[in-house]
Structures are given as C-alpha cells and as structure tokens.
Amino acid sequence: MTERAHEEGLRPVDVVLTSAQNKQAIKELIEKIEQYRKGRDVYVVGVTNVGKSTLINAIIQEITGDKDIITTSRFPGTTLDKIEIPLVDGSHIYDTPGIIHRHQMAHYLSAKNLKYVSPKKEIKPKTYQLNPEQTLFLGGLGRFDFVSGNKQGFTAYFDNELQLHRTKLAGAGEFYEKHVGSLLTPPSKKKWQIFRS
Template sequence: MTDDEIKKELLDGIFCVGCGAQIQTNAKNELGYTPMSALKKGLETDEVYCQRCFRLRHYNEIQPVSLTDDDFRRLLGQIADTKALIVYVVDIFDFTGSLIPGLHRFVGDNPVLLVGNKADVMPKSLKRTKLTNWMRQQANINGIRPIDVTLVSAKKGHSVADLMSKIDNYRQNRDVYVVGVTNVGKSTLINAIINSQTGIHNLITTSRFPGTTLDKIEIPFNDGAKLIDTPGIIHQDQMAHYLGAKELKYVSPQKEVKPIVYQLNEQQTLFMGGLARFDFIQGDKSSFVLYFENNLMLHRTKLEKADTFYLKHAGTLLVPPTSEAMEQFPELQRHEFRTREKSDVVINGLGWITVPANVTIAGWAPKGVSVIIRTAMI
C-alpha cells in the first residue's frame, strides 16, 4: 500500500487489535501510536498493534496511558442503552477487589452472567457448588442478581466451552459485553474463546499490568451480533497499583493456592513479606488460615515488636518489595475488626486470612489499599 492509501485508511479508522485504541502515526506519546513502517507490516498481515501493545507483548514493557477512571466509566456507561447480555468476569481469588461499584447503572435492565475466572488457583478441596453459591450470595449482597454463575480458567482453557454454551443460550442473538475490573483476566478469557472458535492464539493483548485494554474490542458472531471486550474499570485500592513487575508475581497466583494454617496466641503478628501485616489482638488461642500466593514470604513475631521489626527489615528480610522499591512504597495503614462469626479478612489484590468468631484482629495494607471483612468463603 502507498502512504496516501494508508493515510486514507487511518482517516476511516484503524484500531489496535490488542487494546482497541485507534491507530495514529503522529503523536508518539498519545494512545494508539505506531510508526508508519510498523503499520504497513501490520496491514499486510491484518494484525495491527499500537506500539504500546507491541512492546508489552514482546518485551513485557508497560507505557503509561492518558485515560482516566471517568473515561473507562463513560465507555461502560453506553451499555445501559443497549439490548445485550452482560458477561461479568471476576477474579475468584480477588473476588472483593473484582466488584464494580454501581454495576447496575452500567448494565441497565440487561441480564448478567457472572463468571468466576482463575478457578484453577483455588484449593481443590473447595467444592465448586459451594463456591458458586457463595459467589451468588456475595453478588446479591452487592446488588447484583445474576441469571447464572459459572467458573472457568481462561489461562488453561478450562470450562470455556461450557461458558460459550451458556452465552449462546442467554444472549438470544444479542450482543455480548464482557465487563470487569482490571486484571481479572477478561482479555485472556476472550482470547480463549477466540482460540476455541477459530484457532487463533493470543489476539488481544494481555498482561499482569492493570488497564491493558483501552477501548472496546469487537469480535463478530456468525449471526451478526458481536462479542465486545470493554476496558477494565481501574480499582485504585488494589495491591497491583502499588507494585512493579518484579513484585506482581507474588500477588497473582499462577498455580493452586496452598492454604497455610497458623496457631496463634493473642498479641502475635504475621507479616506477608513487606506488603501487609495481620495482628491477633485479643481472643483465645486459635487457628488462622492464610490464602496467599505460594511464594509470598510469611513471618511471625510478637505484636509488641512488630512496628520496630517492620522498620528494620522491610525490603530485606521482609520482601517483596525490595529495598529499592520500598522507597516509593506507601506506609501501611491499620484496619481493626471484631468478629461475630467465622470470617475472612481480605487485603484487596493480595489474599485473605480466615479468622474464627469472637476475636479482635487488625489488618494492615499500603495506604490506599482496601482491607475488609466478609463471610468466610471456605
């Protein structure tokens, strides 16, 4: 193609197949930029990627984007005016951090199919029917009434065919919008769907970094309707936003999580590397079950020494973060709870600790990261 023909294509609109941003060749630091030489090659193969997606896919480098939270919500806000099936993807391991506040405002009267991704990292001892029932209850508590709940592993392709059968059953020739917060695996799931239908691998850009998809990406069904991948809503209270690439591997389980049980007396503290902390303040000696990435370092000490211990060892004995990353890492903030029943203390984007009834405990996380208490999942 000549340069003039390519410029005409740009005016008509060429979009990155990786993130959905409109391709442009003029502003290097803006969304959708790609050099003209790379654009020519992409047009020859019908796979045009912006420079950001190219570097992310081949070098695992992330470039900052200029979209704001309001931009993401504005894009999702268009869904309420359509007639569609909403596929709401959550990360089961980070269920609380996966919830979209006010989702009903985005979806209107459209039916919602709740999909729990990353089922492969959950302990095999947890019965899947109990898990889906728990997910439905938690969704109801948050004002969401799903027509169905299903579990998948997008990374491994588990149950993707079952999900597609449910989508075909519920969509009734309508478009399908896939929604979720960043890092729940939406794009990985859509890649698995595309692969199951066409054999094409990894068409859409995916990574552990939040906010990979920047605009709507549309994949056509045979009947003329579309499967639409939407940008992830960014939750600034998730741990991933405070970590670099080296630390992210300690908060995103890639294998089945192995629970660890600690018998604690009151006035004892557990550190999760240098990322978080748990204090058993008051109560009888009890078992506490920890669900975190298997390689995350755990350390027990006395509560009275915990503050001094953290100041001395964060970034060295207590890692991640590394000593260099600690310079930019927020201070830990304390959240105290008193339990009435068996509960989970959840640190958004990191994991949770199952605690018994009638204890006083405190969870510590970087300032800005949510720590909440919920009905025990397991």
C-alpha cells in the first residue's frame, strides 16, 4: 500500500490494515492516530461508500463503548456535511463527506444492485478453472480475459450473490453487448446506459 501511495505522489507516515466490520487492528489504529496527531484534529477523508463512518464508529466504540454514533449506509453520499466528534483534549475527529469519483461503480448502480459492490457478509472465494481464450464476466461490471497459458484456476473475491459468467474470449464483446443488463447484472440496462457514457 505504501508503494502504491508513493506512485500516486502521496507520502503516508504509516499504514495500518484494519477492518471496522471485524474490529481488527482498531486498537493499533487508535495508537497510531494518537502517536502522529500530537493534539491536532483528525480528518477522515476518502471516496464515497468506503466505510469512513463505519471506521469512526469502531474507533468510538473501542474508546467509549458507545455504538453506532454516526449513521452509516451502503448508499453513496450519506454523510452530507462534516461530522465533528470531540476528543478529550479539545481537538476533534471529523467525518467528511465522501469524494465522488466518477469511475466508482457505486454511483451507477441502483440501491438494489449496490449490495454487489458493498457486501455485508463475509465473502466466500470462488475458483474457476479457465482455459486459454476464455473470459469471466463479473456480472455486467467488468470482465477478466485469460488470453494464453495452460488451463488454471483463478480465484474471485466478490459478493456471494454477484453472478459470474464464463464464455469464450472470441465473442466476449458481442456477448456483453447482447446480455448486459439481463444475464450480466448488475448494472440494470438503464444504469448501464449511464455507466457507459
């Protein structure tokens, strides 16, 4: 992660891999925040629908025992204004509205289909045996082309309800155009028209 951040011109002082859902490494994250903030305010920033509010709730619960202080939702743009959470030393943690990224799929999906890109249950990996020149469609959201090599297994980590579909690479483009929004969903046909523009 640090390497990727550097490629984008960012210089993180530290990286903590954490899960607000499973309460994994929350204590370590709190310790790192305290180590680096030196009495200053903390701003939680990121694109919409990545779990900023959920993470802050996990931090608050770890510190105070209070649950679900901030309303969370799987719908993009739920946090409409910054939310100020006071800390004991007079500084604050700020939950900021998500940054809208035009390439983020969540903005092109209906509420019904959003569950496929923001799963709430533990993801069970699925392994597909692919021959060369086969394509694996990820609903209508994307595709994986296995161009050449020996037959091998590929493991996919997606929402358990997202329908993956295998087909021949040679006709994959036409297959997609014909079936996106019906056999290959999400997105719906209507949302796909917006997504492709």
